[in-house]
Amino acid sequence: MIRHTVVFKLKYPEGSHEEAVFLEAAMKLMAITGAQQFELLRQTSPKNDYDYGLSMEFQSSAAYQAYTEHSDHVNFVTTYWGVYVDKFLEIDYEPMSQIGRKARS
Amino acid sequence: MIRHTVVFKLKYPEGSHEEAVFLEAAMKLMAITGAQQFELLRQTSPKNDYDYGLSMEFQSSAAYQAYTEHSDHVNFVTTYWGVYVDKFLEIDYEPMSQIGRKARS
Numbered sequence A, B: 001m002i003r004h005t006v007v008f009k010l011k012y013p014e015g016s017h018e019e020a021v022f023l024e025a026a027m028k029l030m031a032i033t034g035a036q037q038f039e040l041l042r043q044t045s046p047k048n049d050y051d052y053g054l055s056m057e058f059q060s061s062a063a064y065q066a067y068t069e070h071s072d073h074v075n076f077v078t079t080y081w082g083v084y085v086d087k088f089l090e091i092d093y094e095p096m097s098q099i100g101r102k103a104r105s
Helices: A016-031 A061-069 A069-086 A099-104 B018-031 B061-069 B069-083 B099-104
Strands: A001-012 A036-042 A052-056 A085-095 B001-010 B036-043 B052-058 B085-095
Touching: A001 A016, A001 A061, A016 A036, A016 A052, A016 A069, A052 A061, A052 B085, A061 A069, A069 A085, B001 B018, B001 B061, B018 B036, B018 B052, B018 B069, B036 B069, B052 B061, B061 B069, B069 B085
Parallel strands: none
Antiparallel strands: A001 A052, A001 A085, A036 A052, A036 B085, A085 B036, B001 B052, B001 B085, B036 B052
């Protein structure tokens, strides 16, 4: 499992028309095959200045790559992400297996 | 639900004794009451230079605060986090409700 996340800040304020347009477009990404456990999140820690997050899970690197290359994703990046997003950070996670074994070795 | 996450990099290399000691200590945080869905993760995106993540969920702000103030967490921060961690970023997420409604308003 690969959990793909991105934390981001928009150029537009909360409650703005632009925020609504962007978030509605972002939610449509969940329809792309392979993107599971899709979540649109609010970032609430005062220890950074991002406001939102997207999180989704893929069962394989191939599924992740297919999502990235999907025309709906490519179009979203061009039409919305590159226009509406002020700053962002992509973070991907995979489960750490055998932690206990490593820790005891 | 509040999902508390922290992405981090250690001062010590993968496979080192120090890594094992730190990760074993971090895993013990899952025993603290209120920390649900506890995960120790490997950060795998080439788009940042962090190596690990911790993710856990709390059912309320009170449960999150109780975890933060718990003596086992305070001792972990003093004994391990402050000593072994090179850099980190805390990111907290909460579900965005009524996204659809906002987007259509």
